[in-house]
Amino acid sequence: MKERKFSPSGEGLVQVIAGILFVVLLIIINIVDPTFYPTMWHLATSGSMEEIAEYIQGYGPMAMVVSMLLDIFVNAVGFLPSIFISTANGLVFGMWPGIIISWLAETIGVVISFYIMRYFLRDAADKLISKSTTLMKVDDFSGNNGFVVMLFARSLPYFPSGVITALGAISKIKPRDYIFANLIGKFPSTALEVAIGTDIVNFQENMGRLGIIVVVAAIVYFILWKVYKRYINKRNAEREHDPNA
Numbered sequence: 001m002k003e004r005k006f007s008p009s010g011e012g013l014v015q016v017i018a019g020i021l022f023v024v025l026l027i028i029i030n031i032v033d034p035t036f037y038p039t040m041w042h043l044a045t046s047g048s049m050e051e052i053a054e055y056i057q058g059y060g061p062m063a064m065v066v067s068m069l070l071d072i073f074v075n076a077v078g079f080l081p082s083i084f085i086s087t088a089n090g091l092v093f094g095m096w097p098g099i100i101i102s103w104l105a106e107t108i109g110v111v112i113s114f115y116i117m118r119y120f121l122r123d124a125a126d127k128l129i130s131k132s133t134t135l136m137k138v139d140d141f142s143g144n145n146g147f148v149v150m151l152f153a154r155s156l157p158y159f160p161s162g163v164i165t166a167l168g169a170i171s172k173i174k175p176r177d178y179i180f181a182n183l184i185g186k187f188p189s190t191a192l193e194v195a196i197g198t199d200i201v202n203f204q205e206n207m208g209r210l211g212i213i214v215v216v217a218a219i220v221y222f223i224l225w226k227v228y229k230r231y232i233n234k235r236n237a238e239r240e241h242d243p244n245a
Contacts (some may be wrong), residue, residue, distance in 0.1 A: 022116065039055075040070060040073050040074070041080075043055060043070065043084075043085070044070075044073075044074045044077075044080040044081065044082075044084070044085070045080065045081075046084075048084070049084050049087045049088045049091060049197070050088075050091075052070075052084055052085055052088035053088040053091045053092050056070070056088060056089075056092050057092055063092065063093075064093065064097075064101060067085070067088075067089055067092070067093075067101055067105070068101055068104065068105040068108075069105075070085055070105075071085050071086070071089070071101070071102060071105030071106060071109060072105045072106075072108050072109040072112070073109070074109065075105070075106050075108075075109025075110050075112075075113060075161060076109045076110075076112040076113045076116070077113070077162075078110075078113045078117070078161065078162035078165055078166070079162045082102075082106055082109075082161065083158065083193050083197060085102070086098070086102040086106070086190060086193050086194050086197065087193070087194060087197030087198055087200075089101050089102045089194060090102075090194040090195070090197060090198035091198055095194065095195060095198060098194050098198070099187075099190060099191045099194045099195070102190050102193070102194055103186055103187050103190040103191070106161070106186055106190055107182050107183050107186045110154075110161060110164075110165050110182055110186070111178070111179055111182060113162070113165045113169075114165050114168055114169050114175070114178055115175070117165060117166055117169030117170070118169040118170075118175075121166075121169055121170055146168070146171060146172065146173025146174065146177050146178070146181070147173070147177040147180065147181050148181075148228075148231060149173075150164070150168055150173060150177065150178055150181035150182065150185065151181040151184055151185045152185070152224065152228045153167075153185070154181060154182050154184075154185030154186050154189060155185040155186075155188050155189050155221075155224065156189060156221075157188075157189040157190075157192040157193050157196075157217075158189075158193065159189075192213070192217055195213055196213060196214070199213070
């Protein structure tokens with residue numbers, strides 16, 4: 001069994017500084033606009049795409065910027081649903097602009113959330129993982145195959161984003177691999193969420209397109225699942241013959 005290396009003390013100082021800066025940023029936002037957090041919370045939990053769309057449209061030329069900030073905030077928090085904001089983006093800006101805005105904002109948000117969780121949860125996770133041989137094998141696997149696993153997980157639409165982020169944060173996946181896996185994987189899942197959500201709201205107008213999207217998506221994801229399972233089985237077989245694979 002390999003001995004796990006824990007973070008040096010210098011990294012602990014970085015964590016403290018990062019935590020302080022993050023808290024200061026939250027305080028500054030509240031000072032500049034005391035209504036920001038209550039408004040963000042209400043919009044993220046209301047489930048009303050029409051209300052979110054109306055709020056975004058109210059900012060006129062700055063609507064895209066506000067929408068991105070709102071989407072980033074929701075995904076950075078980690079446990080709030082972003083599907084309503086993504087759908088609202090499609091309603092306000094149109095299908096493809098809404099997809100691009102939501103994709104970039106969600107990616108930025110989950111990357112911020114990843115760094116926050118990793119800084120404050122990874123050390124505790126290391127101590128827990130080091131006590132279990134099974135968890136160490138899983139953790140080592142995530143380090144060697146993290147990109148593929150995260151890429152597939154992020155490509156799944158409607159899957160709880162915070163759960164995937166938390167698993168990534170306590171795993172051994174490299175930050176670079178996490179960022180690129182999210183940048184690539186988030187696009188198809190976000191595109192589907194925006195397209196399906198927008199067409200559901202405008203069901204009478206887009207019933208035919210909605211049906212085609214659902215069928216094509218089901219076929220594509222079935223194929224991707226088969227490919228992913230074959231890859232995981234192959235890697236597991238290789239690890240049985242060579243633990244360092």
